[in-house]
Amino acid sequence: MAAAAAALTSSVPSSQLTSAVEFVPKRTAKSLSGATPALLSSFVGEKGRLSAGRISVGYGAIKSCSCQRDGFQVGDGVNPLFGKSFHGSVGRESSSAERTAVAASDYAVAEEERRTASQNGNGFPTAGRNGLFGYSAGDEDENDYEDEDEGEVLRVDNESTDDEDELAIANLGLAQDIVDALAKRGISQLFPIQRAVLDPAMEGKDLIGRAKTGTGKTLAFGIPIMDRIIRENQENRTARRAGRAPRALVLAPTRELAKQVEREFMESAPSLSTICVYGGVSITGQQRQLQKGVDVAVGTPGRIIDLIDRGSLKLHDVKFLVLDEADQMLAVGFEEDVEKILEGLPSERQSMLFSATMPAWVKNLSRKYLKKPLTIDLVGESDEKLAEGIKLYCVNCIASAKRSILNDLITVYAKGGKTIVFTQTKRDADDVSLSMSRLVGCEALHGDITQAQREKTLNAFREGKFSVLVATDVASRGLDIPNVDLIVHFEIPNDPETFVHRSGRTGRAGKAGTAILLYTPSQTRTMKQIERDVGCKFDKIVPPSVDEVLNASSHQATEVIKKVHPQLVDVFMPTAEKLLQDEGPRALAAAIAHLSGFSQPPASRSLITFEEGIMTLRIIRTNKAKGGRLMSPRSVMGTLADIYPAAADQVGKIKIIDDRNVEGAVFDLPEDVAKELLNKPRDPGDVIDIPKSKTKGVGGPICTVDHLAEGEVVVVDSVRETTGEVAVADLVIEEETLAKEEDDSQTLETEGLMKEVGAAADMMMMTFSLLVEVVEEVVHLPGHVTFAINRVIERRSVLKVGGSPRTYKVRRIVTWHSQQQSIMLPSIYQAKN
Numbered sequence: 111m112a113a114a115a116a117a118l119t120s121s122v123p124s125s126q127l128t129s130a131v132e133f134v135p136k137r138t139a140k141s142l143s144g145a146t147p148a149l150l151s152s153f154v155g156e157k158g159r160l161s162a163g164r165i166s167v168g169y170g171a172i173k174s175c176s177c178q179r180d181g182f183q184v185g186d187g188v189n190p191l192f193g194k195s196f197h198g199s200v201g202r203e204s205s206s207a208e209r210t211a212v213a214a215s216d217y218a219v220a221e222e223e224r225r226t227a228s229q230n231g232n233g234f235p236t237a238g239r240n241g242l243f244g245y246s247a248g249d250e251d252e253n254d255y256e257d258e259d260e261g262e263v264l265r266v267d268n269e270s271t272d273d274e275d276e277l278a279i280a281n282l283g284l285a286q287d288i289v290d291a292l293a294k295r296g297i298s299q300l301f302p303i304q305r306a307v308l309d310p311a312m313e314g315k316d317l318i319g320r321a322k323t324g325t326g327k328t329l330a331f332g333i334p335i336m337d338r339i340i341r342e343n344q345e346n347r348t349a350r351r352a353g354r355a356p357r358a359l360v361l362a363p364t365r366e367l368a369k370q371v372e373r374e375f376m377e378s379a380p381s382l383s384t385i386c387v388y389g390g391v392s393i394t395g396q397q398r399q400l401q402k403g404v405d406v407a408v409g410t411p412g413r414i415i416d417l418i419d420r421g422s423l424k425l426h427d428v429k430f431l432v433l434d435e436a437d438q439m440l441a442v443g444f445e446e447d448v449e450k451i452l453e454g455l456p457s458e459r460q461s462m463l464f465s466a467t468m469p470a471w472v473k474n475l476s477r478k479y480l481k482k483p484l485t486i487d488l489v490g491e492s493d494e495k496l497a498e499g500i501k502l503y504c505v506n507c508i509a510s511a512k513r514s515i516l517n518d519l520i521t522v523y524a525k526g527g528k529t530i531v532f533t534q535t536k537r538d539a540d541d542v543s544l545s546m547s548r549l550v551g552c553e554a555l556h557g558d559i560t561q562a563q564r565e566k567t568l569n570a571f572r573e574g575k576f577s578v579l580v581a582t583d584v585a586s587r588g589l590d591i592p593n594v595d596l597i598v599h600f601e602i603p604n605d606p607e608t609f610v611h612r613s614g615r616t617g618r619a620g621k622a623g624t625a626i627l628l629y630t631p632s633q634t635r636t637m638k639q640i641e642r643d644v645g646c647k648f649d650k651i652v653p654p655s656v657d658e659v660l661n662a663s664s665h666q667a668t669e670v671i672k673k674v675h676p677q678l679v680d681v682f683m684p685t686a687e688k689l690l691q692d693e694g695p696r697a698l699a700a701a702i703a704h705l706s707g708f709s710q711p712p713a714s715r716s717l718i719t720f721e722e723g724i725m726t727l728r729i730i731r732t733n734k735a736k737g738g739r740l741m742s743p744r745s746v747m748g749t750l751a752d753i754y755p756a757a758a759d760q761v762g763k764i765k766i767i768d769d770r771n772v773e774g775a776v777f778d779l780p781e782d783v784a785k786e787l788l789n790k791p792r793d794p795g796d797v798i799d800i801p802k803s804k805t806k807g808v809g810g811p812i813c814t815v816d817h818l819a820e821g822e823v824v825v826v827d828s829v830r831e832t833t834g835e836v837a838v839a840d841l842v843i844e845e846e847t848l849a850k851e852e853d854d855s856q857t858l859e860t861e862g863l864m865k866e867v868g869a870a871a872d873m874m875m876m877t878f879s880l881l882v883e884v885v886e887e888v889v890h891l892p893g894h895v896t897f898a899i900n901r902v903i904e905r906r907s908v909l910k911v912g913g914s915p916r917t918y919k920v921r922r923i924v925t926w927h928s929q930q931q932s933i934m935l936p937s938i939y940q941a942k943n
């Protein structure tokens with residue numbers, strides 16, 4: 111957070127920033143999602159000052175978002191942290207240094223207030239509560255939707271209509287053309303959003319629609335429009351004249367989404383002429399089609415303007431306007447284009463706006479361009495924001511283990527179906543796709559890929575020609591690909607909406623699906639923030655065991671075998687018979703193994719770090735006479751050196767088993783060394799074996815000390831002050847963390863504290879410490895770290911950083927709930943019991 115403050119002040123010219131921040135009254139503090147310091151500074155650089163639009167930040171980044179025009183604050187959004195810091199200096203230009211100082215000193219208070227006020231914890235900025243997911247009911251912003259007389263709001267329960275007759279498409283008096291086409295697609299009943307929209311849309315009302323992902327919003331606006339244009343065509347033959355201008359205009363934020371809307375129109379009303387226009391492809395074909403005449407034009411704003419400017423697209427006949435995914439238009443920078451198009455439309459028209467969220471710009475847009483709109487809301491304030499039927503899991507792992515885990519997760523959880531893996535960067539999408547493609551059919555999809563190739567890739571994925579799509583958020587909105595069974599958030603998304611939209615690519619049209627979030631220990635707070643903002647709960651899992659992977663893949667191979675064409679089977683019969691004769695069923699087993707993708711036994715994986723090629727072993731000392739009550743890493747090393755010196759040389763992580771009744775530890779070794787060790791003779795009092803890992807319901811991986819920054823374990827040398835639930839302790843850094851810092855860039859990835867560790871690495875001293883389990887509420891204050899601690903795990907020797915300058919305070923200890931034990935305890939500790 112301190113780093114965020116620094117980034118803020120250093121990347122934005124102070125005169126520009128101050129005015130934007132200072133004009134935001136604290137009570138309007140909402141916050142922000144999505145943007146980064148770079149985005150903010152480039153925005154400022156481009157426009158000279160924070161003028162229009164919503165500037166926002168992702169968790170842990172910038173803390174200000176405000177829209178200002180001509181010196182007045184016109185939008186919402188400032189992080190309460192800065193709201194507090196700058197409150198009271200409205201109208202005064204403070205210096206950058208002053209702001210930083212205020213921010214630092216006020217941080218703790220602001221943070222506390224923020225937590226208490228919003229119960230929104232850390233991670234995502236607090237906007238998630240106030241506006242990101244709804245219509246800001248009850249907050250004080252002058253822009254608030256419900257504060258104003260902007261028209262009726264109709265909240266609709268998803269199950270409000272279970273009368274089959276009322277939903278049956280054949281009974282609704284729709285054009286036969288549509289009824290037949292939908293029936294052909296297997297659609298015979300309306301979904302709730304479609305039923306709720308139908309009557310008011312038929313009456314010509316302007317509408318704002320909000321429903322969960324995959325619930326049929328496209329047909330909700332599509333059916334009434336198609337029906338009315340078809341009727342007009344039937345009643346008035348000249349309505350179908352050549353060269354006619356479109357009567358419906360649908361604006362979509364991405365090319366893929368526009369194509370998809372076009373497909374829904376074409377498949378549901380084949381008698382209508384529908385065109386889809388977007389950039390990245392030749393404009394002349396689109397001009398030619400417009401010349402012939404169309405009924406419905408779907409497109410992205412940029413290309414639509416281009417066609418209008420060239421005189422090819424005329425808007426004078428538009429009677430229906432749809433803004434699909436309106437909030438995304440803002441996110442991708444289409445706001446000016448959208449407004450320009452809307453200015454050119456006839457005022458006598460019906461407008462429908464679908465938007466998952468209502469940022470200020472979308473609200474302004476609806477005020478300006480919609481006439482007394484009726485809001486139809488199927489999400490509500492309190493409900494879970496994710497579509498029903500999506501099972502959520504999360505896996506806590508270090509960043510370097512993600513790739514190897516990914517493949518196993520797909521094998522076990524997609525069960526041979528389609529998977530979309532979401533990465534944050536185009537480069538990651540390429541890299542992950544490349545490494546996956548050695549194992550499964552896999553393609554990448556992102557903004558640097560040409561439009562033609564993007565379409566080709568999506569079509570092939572739709573048709574099941576490959577099973578894993580690795581995509582950036584290009585694919586997170588709106589895309590409707592049938593039967594995607596699994597979504598993997600390979601990188602944690604920027605904001606809660608993105609999480610909902612990414613996850614919503616599965617579990618569509620009432621089907622079931624699974625979404626798995628991979629997060630590093632330093633992202634634990636963000637994971638919990640997603641739970642709070644989205645109103646969902648992750649089941650914590652650990653990566654699948656080798657047995658699970660083999661079982662799942664052999665099951666999938668069996669299914670593949672059943673689908674081979676009988677004629678082809680005949681061709682292979684003689685070879686199969688001979689193999690069976692020579693080797694019996696083992697031949698078939700080998701064939702299944704090969705089909706499953708395994709010709710060699712799969713590499714084992716550390717139960718501590720999930721690194722491949724590493725095996726975790728357990729040592730239990732049953733001969734009590736030989737040692738004390740708890741083992742130490744030193745005694746583990748000593749024992750290994752006695753049994754097999756190579757093991758002592760190559761041992762990786764060592765974790766002491768937290769049970770005063772058992773003297774033991776778990777430790778990592780390269781697989782071949784571990785296997786050798788298991789065969790070595792040893793003292794009968796020392797049991798060395800392979801611990802089993804439980805995969806479900808037992809919490810994440812064992813916490814390692816390099817997860818120190820914001821993760822689940824901190825090391826303290828003493829609790830200096832305890833009052834009820836509050837304790838103070840000095841934080842010290844473990845020796846092995848410091849050593850690792852040198853050669854493992856992974857640990858540097860965690861911001862703040864790890865950097866502190868690096869800086870302090872040369873000032874070490876030995877001390878005695880406690881290893882404690884941290885659950886939540888990790889806050890980095892300037893010079894302090896506040897943790898909510900679950901319990902003390904163990905005592906151990908560590909190297910203390912510095913004499914006293916770098917001590918950190920542990921301010922709050924949450925009491926230990928025995929109920930949590932089975933959830934929080936790492937798997938190895940569980941296995942032992």
Ligand SMILES: Nc1ncnc2c1ncn2[C@@H]1O[C@H](COP(=O)(O)OP(=O)(O)OP(=O)(O)O)[C@@H](O)[C@H]1O
Pocket residue numbers: 296297298299300301304321322323324325326327328329587588589590614618619
């Ligand atoms: N009444 C219906 N019966 C069966 N299937 C339907 C019905 N309506 C829509 N569908 C199908 O449901 C899927 C999801 O629809 P659609 O893409 O319109 O959802 P959406 O709400 O726009 O989702 P998103 O918010 O992700 O954009 C599509 O494949 C669509 O064809």
